[in-house]
Amino acid sequence: MHVLDWQVLPAPQERRATTFDYVHQYASAAKHRLELTESGFAIRFEGRIHVYRNQCPHAGSPLDWQPGQFFDEDGQQLVCHTHGARFHPATGAYLSGPSCPHGLARLPFTLDGDLLRVPARIAGVQ
Numbered sequence: 001m002h003v004l005d006w007q008v009l010p011a012p013q014e015r016r017a018t019t020f021d022y023v024h025q026y027a028s029a030a031k032h033r034l035e036l037t038e039s040g041f042a043i044r045f046e047g048r049i050h051v052y053r054n055q056c057p058h059a060g061s062p063l064d065w066q067p068g069q070f071f072d073e074d075g076q077q078l079v080c081h082t083h084g085a086r087f088h089p090a091t092g093a094y095l096s097g098p099s100c101p102h103g104l105a106r107l108p109f110t111l112d113g114d115l116l117r118v119p120a121r122i123a124g125v126q
């Protein structure tokens with residue numbers, strides 16, 4: 001995956017999330033280019049920022065309970081609203097619930113004070 005362009009957002013507070021959209025360019029073997037708008041989310045957990053694609057590896061739906069709501073009631077795990085799969089906030093690893101083939105997909109980011117730089121446009125396989 002290559003980041004082609006970035007966007008700057010306010011960094012989330014502890015156990016809060018910031019959501020964003022980005023354009024993902026896919027290239028086929030026939031050199032056709034497909035662009036899809038996808039969404040991501042940034043969280044702060046135990047003081048550190050983590051950024052993931054907002055797509056559950058179980059069945060592909062967004063994770064948010066309600067827009068921007070990713071944490072469980074204890075603020076210890078991320079929960080997919082569709083069927084209840086749970087993930088570790090710091091690693092994105094699958095923890096429990098409906099079987100997932102892998103954990104959450106990470107997205108690149110940089111943090112400068114309270115400003116978070118996340119992808120606006122990426123290319124390639126994620």
Ligand code: FES
Binds near residue numbers: 056057059061081085
């Ligand atoms: S789509 Fe997330 S648990 Fe099923």
